[in-house]
Amino acid sequence: MKLTLRIWRQSGATGRLVEYPMDDLSPDMSFLEALDVLNERLITSGQEPVAFDHDCREGICGMCGMMINGMAHGPEKATTACQLHLRHFRDGDVVTVEPWRAEPFPVVRDLVVDRSAFDRIVAAGGYISVPTGSAPDAHATPVPKPDADTAFEAAACIGCGACVAACPNGSAMLFTAAKATHLGVLPQGQPERYSRARDMVAEHDASGFGGCTNTGECTSACPKGIPLTTIARLNADLLRAHTTRSDR
Amino acid sequence: MPYTEGAPIADQRVPAGPIETRWDRRRFSARLVNPANRRNRSVIVVGTGLAGGSAAATLAELGYQVKSFCYQDSPRRAHSIAAQGGINAAKNYRNDGDSVHRLFYDTVKGGDFRSRESNVHRLAQISVEIIDQCVAQGVPFAREYGGLLDTRSFGGAQVSRTFYARGQTGQQLLLGAYQALERQIAAGRVEMHPRTEMLDLIVVDGRARGIVVRDLVSGAVSTHFADAVVLATGGYGNVFHLSTNAKGCNTTAIWRAHRRGALFANPCFTQIHPTCIPISGDHQSKLTLMSESLRNDGRVWVPRDPHDTRAPNDIPEADRDYFLERMYPAFGNLVPRDIASRAAKNISDEKRGVYLDFADAIARLGALAVEQRYGNLFEMYQRITGDDPYKTPMRIYPAVHYTMGGLWVDYDLRSTIPGLYVIGEANFSDHGANRLGASALMQGLADGYFVLPGVIGDYLADAPFDAVDDSHPVVADTMSEVRGRVKTLLAVNGDRTVESFHRELGRLMWDECGMERDEAGLRKALERIPELRDEFWQRVKVPGTGEALNQELEKAGRVADFFELAELMCVDALHRAESCGGHFRSESQTPDGEALRDDANFSYVAAWEYTGVGRPPVLHKEELVFEHVTPSTRSYS
Ligand SMILES: Cc1cc2nc3c(=O)[nH]c(=O)nc-3n(C[C@H](O)[C@H](O)[C@H](O)COP(=O)(O)OP(=O)(O)OC[C@H]3O[C@@H](n4cnc5c(N)ncnc54)[C@H](O)[C@@H]3O)c2cc1C
Numbered sequence: 001m002k003l004t005l006r007i008w009r010q011s012g013a014t015g016r017l018v019e020y021p022m023d024d025l026s027p028d029m030s031f032l033e034a035l036d037v038l039n040e041r042l043i044t045s046g047q048e049p050v051a052f053d054h055d056c057r058e059g060i061c062g063m064c065g066m067m068i069n070g071m072a073h074g075p076e077k078a079t080t081a082c083q084l085h086l087r088h089f090r091d092g093d094v095v096t097v098e099p100w101r102a103e104p105f106p107v108v109r110d111l112v113v114d115r116s117a118f119d120r121i122v123a124a125g126g127y128i129s130v131p132t133g134s135a136p137d138a139h140a141t142p143v144p145k146p147d148a149d150t151a152f153e154a155a156a157c158i159g160c161g162a163c164v165a166a167c168p169n170g171s172a173m174l175f176t177a178a179k180a181t182h183l184g185v186l187p188q189g190q191p192e193r194y195s196r197a198r199d200m201v202a203e204h205d206a207s208g209f210g211g212c213t214n215t216g217e218c219t220s221a222c223p224k225g226i227p228l229t230t231i232a233r234l235n236a237d238l239l240r241a242h243t244t245r246s247d248r
Numbered sequence: 249m250p251y252t253e254g255a256p257i258a259d260q261r262v263p264a265g266p267i268e269t270r271w272d273r274r275r276f277s278a279r280l281v282n283p284a285n286r287r288n289r290s291v292i293v294v295g296t297g298l299a300g301g302s303a304a305a306t307l308a309e310l311g312y313q314v315k316s317f318c319y320q321d322s323p324r325r326a327h328s329i330a331a332q333g334g335i336n337a338a339k340n341y342r343n344d345g346d347s348v349h350r351l352f353y354d355t356v357k358g359g360d361f362r363s364r365e366s367n368v369h370r371l372a373q374i375s376v377e378i379i380d381q382c383v384a385q386g387v388p389f390a391r392e393y394g395g396l397l398d399t400r401s402f403g404g405a406q407v408s409r410t411f412y413a414r415g416q417t418g419q420q421l422l423l424g425a426y427q428a429l430e431r432q433i434a435a436g437r438v439e440m441h442p443r444t445e446m447l448d449l450i451v452v453d454g455r456a457r458g459i460v461v462r463d464l465v466s467g468a469v470s471t472h473f474a475d476a477v478v479l480a481t482g483g484y485g486n487v488f489h490l491s492t493n494a495k496g497c498n499t500t501a502i503w504r505a506h507r508r509g510a511l512f513a514n515p516c517f518t519q520i521h522p523t524c525i526p527i528s529g530d531h532q533s534k535l536t537l538m539s540e541s542l543r544n545d546g547r548v549w550v551p552r553d554p555h556d557t558r559a560p561n562d563i564p565e566a567d568r569d570y571f572l573e574r575m576y577p578a579f580g581n582l583v584p585r586d587i588a589s590r591a592a593k594n595i596s597d598e599k600r601g602v603y604l605d606f607a608d609a610i611a612r613l614g615a616l617a618v619e620q621r622y623g624n625l626f627e628m629y630q631r632i633t634g635d636d637p638y639k640t641p642m643r644i645y646p647a648v649h650y651t652m653g654g655l656w657v658d659y660d661l662r663s664t665i666p667g668l669y670v671i672g673e674a675n676f677s678d679h680g681a682n683r684l685g686a687s688a689l690m691q692g693l694a695d696g697y698f699v700l701p702g703v704i705g706d707y708l709a710d711a712p713f714d715a716v717d718d719s720h721p722v723v724a725d726t727m728s729e730v731r732g733r734v735k736t737l738l739a740v741n742g743d744r745t746v747e748s749f750h751r752e753l754g755r756l757m758w759d760e761c762g763m764e765r766d767e768a769g770l771r772k773a774l775e776r777i778p779e780l781r782d783e784f785w786q787r788v789k790v791p792g793t794g795e796a797l798n799q800e801l802e803k804a805g806r807v808a809d810f811f812e813l814a815e816l817m818c819v820d821a822l823h824r825a826e827s828c829g830g831h832f833r834s835e836s837q838t839p840d841g842e843a844l845r846d847d848a849n850f851s852y853v854a855a856w857e858y859t860g861v862g863r864p865p866v867l868h869k870e871e872l873v874f875e876h877v878t879p880s881t882r883s884y885s
C-alpha cells in the first residue's frame with residue numbers, strides 16, 4: 001500500500017516536517033515497521049534515518065510514542081504506536097508524525113524526547129518503603145479482590161507520556177494519579193499514602209507540567225485506558241495530605 | 249574441531265555438606281563489610297531489569313555506593329517489563345504437594361540435567377521470599393475472592409505454583425524493583441545513567457574495576473570506576489535477528505567481558521518458545537510471544553491432513569490432531585517448551601503454524617473468565633493479526649525466546665574475573681539446557697534481591713582497592729579501543745545496512761543453529777559466519793556521526809558483537825554431540841524422536857575461553873555432579 005509520511009526532523013534547536021512518499025508498505029506492518037522501511041531506504045541513499053524511541057514493540061515498555069495525525073499513538077484506541085498496524089490507514093493517506101509536544105519533554109532528536117521528569121516524579125514518592133528482606137509472609141495481609149483489581153488497572157500505566165502530549169495544559173496528572181492509585185488502594189501502601197500524593201504532585205509541578213482542568217483528553221489517548229477517577233482519588237488524597245499531619 | 253581443550257574448572261566455590269543448608273553456610277562464611285564502611289565501597293550495576301534493578305536497589309539499601317546503567321531512557325523499560333506469564337515460587341499455598349524440593353527437582357529435570365544442583369536448590373529456597381518481598385512493595389498479583397493470592401500452572405510442573413499479575417507479571421515485578429531503585433536514587437545512594445551503553449570492561453591487575461560507556465545522546469565515551477562490577481544485561485536471543493526479545497537486547501556487555509577474560513558457558517543453549525505469533529512478511533522486525541500460561545486452557549492442534557485448507561472452525565473434531573495430548577498424555581498441553589516446540593516443528597511449518605484453541609475453555613468457564621485470565625494477550629493477538637481469538641483459534645509457531653547460556657559464574661555468581669559478577673539472564677547458572685516457564689523472573693529476582701547482596705560483601709571486604717583513573721595505561725588502552733571501534737564503524741561507509749547483515753546472520757543461525765542442529769549444518773555456518781563478518785566490516789553503512797544520538801551506530805556495534813558470539817555458539821553446538829533440552833542434535837535422538845542425552849560424555853558445563861576473533865576458543869569443563877536428582881530420561885508422557 002501507499003502512504004505519504006510527513007515526519008518531524010530535528011537535530012538542533014528547531015526542526016521541520018519532511019515529506020516521504022512510500023509505496024512499498026503492507027497493511028500487516030506495524031507503524032514502526034513502516035518507519036523501519038523508510039529508514040532502510042534513507043540509509044542506502046546516504047541520508048540520516050529518522051530517530052525514534054522503541055524497544056519491546058509489544059505495547060508494554062512505554063518507550064515508543066509519537067503524535068500520528070495529531071493523535072498521541074495514532075488513531076486506534078488503547079494502542080501504542082508500536083502496536084498500531086497499517087491496516088487502520090487507507091491506501092494513499094497522508095500521515096503526519098511528530099514528537100510529543102510538552103515543555104517538560106524537550107526534543108532530543110526527530111521523534112525522540114526526554115521524559116526523565118517521569119522518573120523524578122516516581123523518585124519523589126512513588127514507592128512503598130520496604131527494604132529487601134523486611135517483608136512479612138505474602139498471605140499475612142489479604143487484599144480484597146476489587147482493591148487488587150483497581151490497583152492493577154492503575155499499575156498498568158507504561159509511563160509513555162501520551163497523556164501529557166494529549167493534554168491541552170501539558171499536565172501529567174494521569175501518570176501521577178495512576179501511581180498514587182496503584183499504591184494508595186493497597187493495604188501495604190497506606191502508611192505513606194498522603195505524603196506520597198503530596199510529594200509526587202509537588203515534583204510534578206516543579207517539573208513544569210501544567211495543572212489538570214479535567215478535559216479528559218489524557219484518558220482517551222492513554223494506551224492502557226487509565227481512568228480519570230484516578231485523578232479524583234489523587235486529589236482527595238492531596239486534600240487530606242494538606243489537612244492532616246503526614247510527617248516526612 | 250575448531251577448538252582446544254584446557255584445564256577443567258576445579259572450584260565452583262560450593263560449600264560442602266547437606267544441600268539444604270549450603271546457602272546458610274555460605275552466607276555465614278562470607279565476610280561482611282561493616283555498615284560504616286559500606287559507604288566507601290562502590291559497585292557498578294549494568295542493567296536495570298529484574299536482576300539489575302533489584303540488585304542496585306538492594307545494594308544501595310545496604311549502604312553501598314551504586315552506579316546503575318541502562319540503554320533505555322528510563323530504568324523502568326528494561327526488557328523484563330515484557331514478561332507475561334508469571335513467576336514460580338514453592339509457597340505450596342495450594343497444598344497440592346509442592347515444596348522447595350519439588351521446585352528444585354522440577355528445575356533440574358526441566359533443565360535436562362545440565363545445571364548445577366546447589367545453585368538450583370538455593371533458587372528454590374529463595375523463591376518463597378521473593379513473593380513476600382514483591383507483595384510488600386505493592387506488586388498487584390492476581391487474587392482470589394478471599395483476598396489471597398491466585399496461582400496457575402506452567403509447563404513442566406504438575407503443581408500450581410506460578411504467581412501472576414494478569415498477562416503483565418514482568419511489568420509489575422519490574423515496577424516494584426524500579427520503584428525501590430528510584431527511592432535509592434532520591435536518597436542519593438544510586439547514581440542513575442539511562443541512555444548509556446556499556447562498551448567495554450576495565451580489568452586492572454586482574455580485577456574488574458570499571459566500564460567504558462558511551463552516552464547515547466551526546467555520543468561521549470567515558471569511564472566509570474568501582475570496587476566491583478555487576479553485569480545484569482539480559483539475554484542474547486537477538487543473535488537470531490527475529491526473537492521475542494526487545495529490539496535493543498544485545499550481547500555487547502557480556503561479550504566484551506568475555507573478550508577480557510570471563511568464560512562464556514553453554515552459549516548454544518537457546519530456548520525456542522512454542523507459542524508465538526508467526527511471521528507475516530519480510531518487513532517483520534520482531535516476534536511476539538503468546539504466554540505459556542495460555543496452554544493452561546488452550547488446546548494445541550493441527551488438521552490431521554496437512555493439506556486441509558478449511559478455516560479452523562470448519563474443521564470437525566474428527567479431523568483434528570491434538571498432538572501434544574496424544575503424544576504426552578501425562579502433561580498434555582503443558583509439556584516443557586523444548587518438547588512442545590519441536591513437536592510443533594515436526595508436525596507443521598513456519599507458514600501454516602499450529603492452532604491454539606480456546607473454544608473448550610470458553611464453553612467450560614465462560615468468555616468472561618477467559619478474558620479475566622488472558623484478556624490483554626487476546627487483545628494483543630487481535631491487534632497484530634486482525635483475528636479475534638474468542639471466535640477463531642490463534643495461529644502460533646515457535647520462536648527464539650531465551651538464552652540459557654551466558655557468562656560462567658561460581659556459586660557466588662562471580663565470573664572468572666575477580667570482582668565481576670553476573671546475574672539474571674546474562675549468566676548461565678540455573679536453567680541447564682532448558683528453562684521452565686516462569687523461572688527466569690524467579691532467578692532474576694533471586695539473584696538481585698538476595699544472592700548477590702548476600703555474598704558480594706565477601707569480595708568487597710578486601711576493598712577499597714587502589715584508585716584508578718583515565719591515566720592508567722590499561723584504562724587508556726581500553727578507552728582508545730572503544731573509540732577506535734566507533735570510528736571504524738562510521739568510516740567503512742559501505743553499501744549495506746546493518747539491518748540487512750543482521751537479517752542474514754539471523755536466518756543462518758535459525759537454519760543451522762536453531763531448533764535442530766546437525767554436524768553438516770553447523771560446519772556450514774562456521775564457514776559462512778566469518779565470511780559474512782568480514783563482509784560486514786567492509787560493506788556496512790552507518791550514517792551520521794559519533795558525537796550525537798545515532799541509533800544506527802548503536803545497532804552496528806551490537807550486530808558486530810553478535811557476529812563474534814554466533815561463531816562461538818556454533819562451535820559449542822558442534823562440540824556437544826548429544827541432544828539435551830533446547831539443544832537438539834539430529835544425530836542424537838531416540839527411536840521416537842526425543843532428545844537423547846549422552847551423560848557419559850557430556851555431563852558438564854562447557855565454559856569457553858576467548859583467544860581472539862576467529863581463533864579456536866579453549867574449552868574448560870565443569871563436571872556436573874548429581875547427588876540429589878538422579879539423571880533419567882525426561883518423560884512427560
Ligand atoms: C516476551 C517475553 C515474555 C517472558 N515471559 C516470562 C515469564 O512469564 N516468566 C518468566 O519467568 N520469564 C519470562 N521471560 C524471560 C524473562 O523476562 C527474562 O529472562 C528476564 O526478564 C531477564 O531479566 P534480566 O534482568 O536478566 O535482563 P533484562 O530485563 O533483559 O534487562 C537488561 C538490562 O540491561 C541493560 N543493558 C543491556 N545491554 C546493555 C549495555 N551494553 N549497556 C548498558 N545497559 C545494557 C538494559 O538496558 C536493561 O536495563 C519472558 C521473556 C520474553 C522475551
Ligand code: SF4
Nearest residue numbers: 157158160161163222
Ligand atoms: S497514564 Fe496512560 S498515557 Fe499516561 S503515561 Fe501512563 S500509560 Fe501513558
Ligand code: FES
Nearest residue numbers: 055057062064082
Ligand atoms: S516499543 Fe515498547 S511500548 Fe512501544
